[in-house]
Amino acid sequence: MVIGFDYGTANCSVAIEREGQFQQLPIAGSDKLLPSMISAPIRSVVSEWLYRHHGVSYQTPEETALLQQALRTNRDEDLPVSAQSVQFGLSALSQYIADPQDVWFVKSPKSFLGAKGLKPQQIAFFDDVVCAMMLHIRQQAEQHTQTPIEQAVIGRPVNFQGTGGEEANQQAIGILRRAALRAGFRDVEFQFEPVAAGLEYESQLTCETRVLVVDIGGGTTDCSLLLMGPEWRDKAQRSESLLAHSGCRVGGNDLDIMLAYKQLMPLLGAGSPSRSGKALPLLPWWNAVAINDVMAQGDFYSPSSAQQLQQLVKEAQHPELVTRLLTLWREKQSYQIVRSAEQAKIDLSVQDETCCPLDYLENGLTHHLTATIFREAIESPLQKMLQQVVEVMQQATTAPQVIYLTGGSARSPLLRHALEQLLPNTPIIQGDDFGSVTLGLTRWANTLFR
Template sequence: MIVGFDYGSSNCAVGTMVEGQNVRMLELEAGRHYLPSTLYAQHNSLVVDFVANQLANTPHAEHYRHSRAGLLNGISAIRRDLDLTSNETGLQIGSAAIEEYIDFPEEGYFVKSPKSFFGAIGLKPQQIAFFEDIASAMIIQIKQRAERQLGQNITHTVIGRPVNFQAIGGEQSNQQAIDILTCAAKRAGFKEVEFLFEPLAAGIDYESRLTQDQKVLVVDIGGGTSDCSFVQMGPNYRARSNREQDFLSHTGKRLGGNDLDIAMAYHNFMPLCGLGSTLKSGLPMPNQLYWQACKINDLHLQTEFYGQSNRRELQAMQRDVNEPDKLARLLKIQQNKLGHQVVRQGELCKIALSSDDEYLAQLSFVESGLTTMITQAQLQDAVSDSLKQICSLAQDAISSAQTQPDVIYLTGGSAQSPLLKAALQQSLGNIPMLNGDNFGSVTAGLTKWASKIFS
């Protein structure tokens, strides 16, 4: 069985071809085709335990248990401490993971958008191994859910990938991320795995509806990355199984919807926690503390923020600030690992302000009754730098292609933003813009490409 697999920064989705021409999106959660890219484990070693159990009686089993022996030796004691029965994994993905994290933020291990970390430079071998385990745990469960629906084994897949997984690191970072995903997919039981740029996948879905040839600039604003692909499309191109000569240019960087959410949280919520205030000495509060709290897609900053030494520093700093009540809120976020919930409120603001003039953000999980009103103007100020960078990516793609596009095809979770469309229009001129399925275009294109190359 052949599928397209969008292992996205925000959501995961799987598609299969029906009757040779229509894409069927498979249900990955109750009533939903899109599963949030999140994982929660009551203890991080339970991720390793889950993968080891899933790999039992496979060619991967012996090597995996040997390589993870140190962690697996302590699993029995961890399971006893957590009162887990033999049937309980202590592991959740998708919406269930988010619910567990909200209920028990300080007790377990929670990761959102793990793909955002796979290309990070400077990862130690044990960190790469753990990201392989996280990806394996998620892909194994998603594949199993898809197979239950289809009633047969899935063996071949095309997985979407950004043009660049990281802003720095280049091809070395990209290869590291591809290796992690390939390892996870093979562990999950895929016999054949190929990768396709996500904006190209979205473009392939758009192309299937074209009646005449066009030069298309695909702008894909995902959760973790923004990618642009300039592609020649249409009836005279879509039958080709090798499209390399049709792709005129690609640009991309690690900047996506998550970064807009982070910017919203930093600029609009962190002043409630002391950002912009002063120490009694008159010096300003260090901005780095607040970036650490919000940068949920930066492994190193999150490790620093939630470390014991940072907690002690914040506690000591309370004596030296002019507004200790505000710093107490930041300390609450640090002690209870609430950064993801803070950024989630930034995301809700972004979504609401796409259509509404203002939004009342609810921060009672930080302090009882704490709210703040956010306006469209504040949204624009918070994300303006990110929008400029996205426009630069589009300009670079057009410059590299050395021709003008006939149309700009927008896809991805943040592509519906009126601010993004206005910024692109101001930057690129009055080129016609079309919105695709903001969440399904990539999956549909991956599925069509998988059917083409594997059938």
């Protein structure tokens, strides 16, 4: 069987074609979206779980070395690895929140795949993380299809997160391809996520239309100007229909991180003065919330960071604030504080103000936020997102007739209003924010593999 597979930064989903209808499959209980989260007692458990419970192969020198090290570590830690040792989605989040100190947890693994400077064994580990998630999702999907799923078209952004340019993109694609093949897929192809979203919209068109697809995902913002319509439908070669495209490594996660940094971290001492009157260094506070940056998180949770934070508490004019940052370090609560910001973002998409509870840092600690404060906090990443539209319009020789807006972060009134100001006379169609890409990938999969 053939599927479209959106391995997303925020959520994962898959879809199939059945009797001419395209539909997403439940992969998290009855839910069609699996939040992109994974947890285990420690990270080495993932490799042994794949090997022992799912028969995943370890063939290259890097893979073999990773597995051997994992087996030794788990044995030394006296950790039995069961079929339930690795959790996904909200189950992973619950496991982490219940015991953040003693649970290995990663949100949005896709964010790290294009990271610059990864060593071969680090890449092998990310192969395992992605493989574990893909294998779990394929198995969940097969429970509903009752048919083996062996062919997939996987979505990809125009540019993955990372600073390595095309080399970073190829690194990320390599990880996704290897992971999918090891997870049991026989044939794997890729399609740009904004193009896939456009393919879903194209199914509704009755004549050729110039469509600007704006796909604002969890980790990236991608824009494509496409010729779409009945005459293009079902064609396996679509290069002539792609008029321009652009993408940046900024998405909904960056809005959450920036809101956390600008509005929540001052409650933990960010921007406060030292006893001498000088400003405390801001890097520890940024590293604390930069959950999509491997190096930043590694620096923040290093042993030397604890010593630095203890020293900052002594030097601070308001040590009670910086003590909260030390608590966050000790309890490994970076993901929790960014998730608090994410929930505030979601609330402020439908209301003018919200209250952000931070009880896990200190009993009774809360912070009041308004839509105006939210807009000010996210101004920098918002402008980077809009710049992608500007770049597409500069590449193209013609203007779009319609904007198709989709992606998990596309619901924000701020983003829609900014687009309306940028292209004031172009109608905006709101897509299925959490389904357009997946359904479009499925249409493309059925075109390629039929």
